[in-house]
Amino acid sequence: MVGIGIIGTGYWGKNHVTNYKSLLLEKKIDYLKICDIDEERAKELSQINSLEYTTKIEDILNDDKITAVVIVTPSSTHYKLAKLSLESGKDVFVEKPITLKSGNALKLIDLANNNNKILMVGHLFRYHPVVEEIKKRIEIGEFGKIQMILSFRLAFGVPRKDMGVILALAVHDLDLTCYLLNKKNPESILVDNGKFNQENVTEMTNISLNFENNTKGYIMESWNIPVYGKRRELIIIGSEKSALVNYLTPSEYHIYDSSIKKRKVDNNVIFEKHDNGIQKVVVDYKEPLKQEILHFIKCIETRTTPNSDG
Structure with a gap:
């Protein structure tokens, strides 16, 4: 029962x-x-x-x-x-x-x-069907080495009085970054907060996460940004491919077959940009x-x- x-x-x-x-x-x-x-x-x-x-x-x-x-x-x-x-x-x-x-x-x-x-x-976002697909693609190595995970939750609205953006918003992305990388914790964290209308309520935060093997996480959260409209995005940057998740269009995401390659010519290292297009992926969305x-x-x-x- x-x-x-x-x-x-x-x-x-x-x-x-x-x-x-x-x-x-x-x-x-x-x-x-x-x-x-x-x-x-x-x-x-x-x-x-x-x-x-x-x-x-x-x-x-x-x-x-x-x-x-x-x-x-x-x-x-x-x-x-x-x-x-x-x-x-x-x-x-x-x-x-x-x-x-x-x-x-x-x-x-x-x-x-x-x-x-x-x-x-x-x-909650661990159970988002797009996030579940992205995690599977990371685990099979489709993106190559993960270099960066970037998260944005930006909007313009009346700030809450009971908690700031770290507990209200950033906790999602702190958890999600570690979850996608299969890490319990980052090796180090750097946090820069902004308090503008209330002394005790954080209305803006920038969080930098450092993981082993030079993998980075960057999180920006605010409800004091009038210029974007509402923005809810997750970006995965890998050595082979990248992905963009827009939570406002929850039944799809985009994979970018783009990367920077380097090769040696004589004694010089040459960097080249490879861009093989964008793939739109549609998922069976479930709440x-x-x-x-x-x-x-x-x-x-x-x-x-x-x-x-x-």
């Missing part, structure tokens, strides 16, 4: 509820209950979806029909709620970031391991959140380690 308790029914929590409700109707899960401290919000969502609701965390933790807890609450509450859930014998899915402090994240990992529980983190949730359910049922574990 797979019973799910969702804690948090705000903007993103509603998306989780919608997806889990569809899985309940498809009989891929057996039970679903929602929880939010805002009773009006929880009640409204429960009525729309014909679900049980509660405003008390204890009602989720003490419900024997609930085998796994999904935490979609403000980041500052993640550690406490995940810890309580694991201690109550539940598997846990927690939205990114797992915690605000690395030490607390390590405590959750140890707690999950010691109790043989699933701990999965909501790194990443739905794929992420299905993966969590599979991990619960098979007791396997999630692709985005703690």
Whole structure:
């Protein structure tokens, strides 16, 4: 039996509820209950979806029909709620970031391991079908040696008050860069932040990541850029080929058969640019959140380690 308790029914929590409700109707899960401290919000969502609701965390933790807890609450509450859930014998899915402090994240990992529980983190873009294809192409060596991975999330809008762009946006690309390179961590990180409208909220960040073998990662995130419109891009630069992913057109990406080659003529090294065109690749797009949730359910049922574990 797979019973799910969702804690948090705000903007993103509603998306989780919608997806889990569809899985309940498809009989891929057996039970679903929602929880939010805002009773009006929880009640409204429960009525729309014909679900049980509660405003008390204890009602989720003490419900024997609930085998796994999904935490979609403000980041500052993640550690406490995940810890309580694991201690109550539940598997846990927690939205990114797992915690605000690395030490607390390590405590959750140890707690999950010691109790043989699933701990999965909501790194959504790992489950994007285009990203999955790009990773496969990297692994078979199609791009050659990966030289750079560049990520951009730029927009113009009112800055958030609860967190800056690192926790709101850059955490996706920090995770994705390491994931695509199959690395746990970079060897070094250089971060340059900009705070313009609020003293304690980062509105712009440039992050440089250095990996072994001279592979680089570059991340630029801001919601204070009016000149581009919305920009969401991932660029892979390899020694043989490169790729451009535009998340705003999620069912396609482009491969550039372009590279710089060098050859020796007498005692001189000659560099040449090779450009053999661009290939548009169309994928069967599936909603990443739905794929992420299905993966969590599979991990619960098979007791396997999630692709985005703690």
